Amino acid sequence: MMLWLLISFAAVTAFAFRALPFAFKNTPALTHTNGSFYRFVSYSAQAMLGVIIYDTAFNKLDAPSFLQQFQIIDGLKILLLAGTFVVVAKTKKILPSFLASLVIYLLAFVYLNN
Known part of the structure; x- marks a missing residue:
């Protein structure tokens, strides 16, 4: 019920x-x-x-699971999300902020997985 x-x-x-x-x-x-x-x-x-x-x-993880399985890439995601939020709030432009964060994430992802 x-x-x-x-x-x-x-x-x-x-x-x-x-x-x-x-x-x-x-x-x-x-x-x-x-x-x-x-x-x-x-x-x-x-x-x-x-x-x-x-x-x-973050793969639909709850907070305790997220903290237990925390990795460097997760910290980068948090920083990029916060940074993108701040840039969009200041500039009112979503696409350039998104693309810059995407490039930074892809470069970090490739670097950390090689």
């Missing part, structure tokens, strides 16, 4: 955060970009993106 409750809660919240902007698209709550509702919807989308990135970068 608890599993189905969790699955239904996840489905409802995922749908709600994707549907709310369309339901309120012409209201002042979403047209006012400094408002709390607009920021909430925006942050929830960014949080979901963060979960996807974490799952991809």
Whole structure:
């Protein structure tokens, strides 16, 4: 029963955060970009993106397993993710930051595996 409750809660919240902007698209709550509702919807989308990135970068490990299996490449991933976040926040340009981080990661990956 608890599993189905969790699955239904996840489905409802995922749908709600994707549907709310369309339901309120012409209201002042979403047209006012400094408002709390607009920021909430925006942050929830960014949080979901963060979960996807974490799952991809660290193989869906929980925190204790991640710390037990920590390697140098994992530290590099954390630094690159944090650095990319800072650069994107300052420059507002995603693609150059992503490509620079990708090149750094690939070079480090090749270096560490040879």
